[in-house]
Amino acid sequence: MTVKIITIDGPSGSGKGTLAAKLAAHYQFHLLDSGALYRLLGLSLHKQGLLEEIDSHLDHCAEIATNLDIQFVTTPNETQILLDGEDVTQTIRTERVGEFASKVAAIPVLRTALFERQRAFAQAPGLVADGRDMATSIFPEAPAKIYLTASAQSRAERRVKQLQGMGLDVKINDILANIEARDKRDMEREVAPLRPAADALIIDSSELNIDEVFNLMTQYIDKQLAK
Ligand code: DC
Numbered sequence: 012m013t014v015k016i017i018t019i020d021g022p023s024g025s026g027k028g029t030l031a032a033k034l035a036a037h038y039q040f041h042l043l044d045s046g047a048l049y050r051l052l053g054l055s056l057h058k059q060g061l062l063e064e065i066d067s068h069l070d071h072c073a074e075i076a077t078n079l080d081i082q083f084v085t086t087p088n089e090t091q092i093l094l095d096g097e098d099v100t101q102t103i104r105t106e107r108v109g110e111f112a113s114k115v116a117a118i119p120v121l122r123t124a125l126f127e128r129q130r131a132f133a134q135a136p137g138l139v140a141d142g143r144d145m146a147t148s149i150f151p152e153a154p155a156k157i158y159l160t161a162s163a164q165s166r167a168e169r170r171v172k173q174l175q176g177m178g179l180d181v182k183i184n185d186i187l188a189n190i191e192a193r194d195k196r197d198m199e200r201e202v203a204p205l206r207p208a209a210d211a212l213i214i215d216s217s218e219l220n221i222d223e224v225f226n227l228m229t230q231y232i233d234k235q236l237a238k
Pocket of ligand 1: 143
């Protein structure tokens with residue numbers, strides 16, 4: 012039986028994570044949150060005092076990436092993420108760990124070390140793979156490829172709402188500057204830069220709500236998976 016793969020790529024804040032989880036639940040497919048793998052690797056290297064020394068310990072860091080002890084424990088309400096048996100579900104979502112992730116994500120041998128690990132998520136009946144290079148590097152054979160984007164301004168507004176909801180006092184201009192800097196880094200890096208695959212469906216969610224995006228996606232996916 013062939014494993015049906017749906018890739019969802021795009022910049023941070025486009026709503027990818029929410030939609031990928033919704034699609035996985037809808038199709039009863041497995042879910043790969045590849046950003047979480049980069050976050051976990053960044054956190055692990057930081058804990059071992061290696062984050063600032065990656066270049067001089069490349070082989071050792073790649074070995075750590077290959078053998079990272081990670082568990083995704085899924086319950087009906089949430090997915091708990093364990094690193095070396097420790098619950099790091101919240102920790103890996105912080106801006107700080109996002110910075111660690113962005114650093115390791117720019118290093119080719121570490122991306123290569125995570126390649127097989129990501130491919131291993133492709134199990135029957137199917138997989139929704141969320142990331143930056145799912146369609147262009149990891150699963151180029153996927154029958155359904157979606158690139159979800161939104162303007163930097165609308166992504167900043169969503170992030171401000173989310174952070175304010177958590178009781179944090181944030182300024183839109185700071186958030187916008189962060190988003191623009193991260194986009195630039197993700198799109199301009201030499202290895203696996205963020206860009207849509209030639210055959211991807213591009214959706215701009217700036218003016219759409221989650222349900223509208225979800226409907227556009229399922230229409231496209233149903234058509235692609237029926238081929
Ligand atoms: O999607 P996220 O914010 O959890 O991603 C964290 C970092 O990892 C971000 O800097 C982009 C990078 N990343 C990547 O390079 N390739 C992926 N497939 C997923 C994430």
